[in-house]
Amino acid sequence: MLKSLQGRTVIVTGGSRGIGKGIALRFGEAGLNVLVVSRSESDASAVAKAIGPNASGFAADVSTPEGCTAMAKAAVDRYGSINVLCANAGIFPAAKLSEMTPADFDHVISTNLRSTFLSVSAVLPAMTAAGSGRIVLTSSITGPVTGYPGWAHYGASKAGQLGFMRTAAIELAPKGITVNAVLPGNIFTEGLEGMGPDYIAKMEASIPVRRLGTVVDIANAALFLASEEAAYITGQTITVDGGQILPESLGALEAMGG
Template structure:
């Protein structure tokens, strides 16, 4: 159905675990050459080994220009260029207003939003050279659509990514480069394993499809945005949440289940 992505050079930031690792694995499964990027080299290399194929690990602090530039240079050296950037790196430490410090805020904005800008900037020359570059940003429903106590900095960073995507899409269009965002809802990753069955039950009860998403649900969307066939789609956001943001209240879900 789709043209092959085999042999394409792909960077996945925040690729050592969770959604990022799922995205990296999905691209590797179709024969792409994947650079898994994380702050910690050991974690990046372990993820690349688990993914298999030609996947390689690389460590960088992507909140700095030097780290983003080193990442782009590593992908070019390993794979001959850059065709696809999946800007997925992100953190979500909780801190409510009144407790959150300026350093807390800056750390989240730097890791989530600033790194998106820096990674795009660092990869831009190689993406232009490819002639049909693809950028996929991992945003979230939290911030652009919903809110959650303790995550005002996270929500701001994720809403900011969407603002970045819209203008970047206009600027990059003349070069054949598209940029789009995936917006995950509650996705089951290893980071949630310690929260217990009660947490999962409550989360599943708030989702019309009655289950948390899997990393593969996000990875499949990222893969689609990276295809040649998606070349006329740019500046768009795709919510992937099992319908989580749709009910106006929990009563709507009760009515859904009513016989």
């Protein structure tokens, strides 16, 4: 059993939907103060309301220095500290290289990768003053491990997060701050609900455990990396994908039988 994190403070960027919402709810359940950050204050506040009185919503564009500075200030003003940052904000629009524009590429890199740097930079003063901190990045199997047509910009941003993580982990270790990442596979979120049962069944067939992941699966991994028990883990990744990246081909799955 993990030691209690009750009373500590976590910032969750991109916390109003999908994986970010799942992380925010799970950390709230564990007793942390949760600052739910989203571009929409109403969406962020709705998640905070679902968590309870130890949570609040905050609107910020975390791809800008001003947005991240304001976010960190809000956490300190409201809760007195920043113990954990879950840098989860991200987008994944599809565009193949023959159609992708420089603006498309820059938008994804800014939202997914630049925001990681800016969010981490913004929380450093509070974590440094406290002499400890946990930073958990939401990366992906796409980019660091796999590829998918239409997601060259997304994959680049997610691989870039891991390059950032490794050097940040070295620099911040003497300050008592760890930096790690969770790499989700195919996770069932709001975006998949409208795709239909045939599409979902096809996705499940490519995963050895034969189901899509849930946001709670990702949130549990993030919670562990935020725990005291993970204090000696930094610069590392946890892949949460039901074994999706393991088969060398579809034939390997067919050979499973059953």
